[in-house]
Amino acid sequence: MHRHGGWQLQPVFHIYQHQDHRDVLEAMVPIFGCGRIRSNGLGSSVLTFVVEALRDLESAVVPFFEQHPLAVKRGDFLAFCRHCACNATEGAFDEVGVRAIGSTCVWHECQWQATFQDH
Numbered sequence: 001m002h003r004h005g006g007w008q009l010q011p012v013f014h015i016y017q018h019q020d021h022r023d024v025l026e027a028m029v030p031i032f033g034c035g036r037i038r039s040n041g042l043g044s045s046v047l048t049f050v051v052e053a054l055r056d057l058e059s060a061v062v063p064f065f066e067q068h069p070l071a072v073k074r075g076d077f078l079a080f081c082r083h084c085a086c087n088a089t090e091g092a093f094d095e096v097g098v099r100a101i102g103s104t105c106v107w108h109e110c111q112w113q114a115t116f117q118d119h
Contacts, residue, residue, distance in 0.1 A: 011084050013051040013061045016040070026048040032060045057084050 013035075017024050025037045028049045036054035042044040051061055063083055070077055 010052065011054065011057055011080060013057060015049040016046055017049075019045050019047050022047055032056070032064060034060050054084060 015025060015028060022037070022076055029035055029037070032051060034053065035049050035051040037047055037049050039047055051057055062084060065077055
């Protein structure tokens with residue numbers, strides 16, 4: 001994760017399931033070889049498989065979807081890949097670049113998220 005001009009950029013991969021389907025999320029760990037399962041919060045019946053480490057995104061998640069291309073949202077996936085690649089390059093963003101990525105990388109339907117927090 002890098003901070004540029006008060007912005008924090010962190011690509012994250014999420015898969016959400018109701019707690020009754022925890023086994024689906026548990027199956028993701030050996031498939032990707034990384035990630036963890038967490039609750040969506042107190043009182044929530046939703047669990048999340050999440051991969052946050054950039055090295056895991058680059059070495060496991062991105063290659064998985066390159067080998068198993070998505071039928072929809074291909075453009076969003078490619079934007080996510082660009083974000084991961086740029087995030088690994090120190091000094092790759094100014095505020096304009098960060099805002100441009102923020103407008104293209106949030107992919108809620110499939111739980112790809114590039115989270116931007118103003119500091």
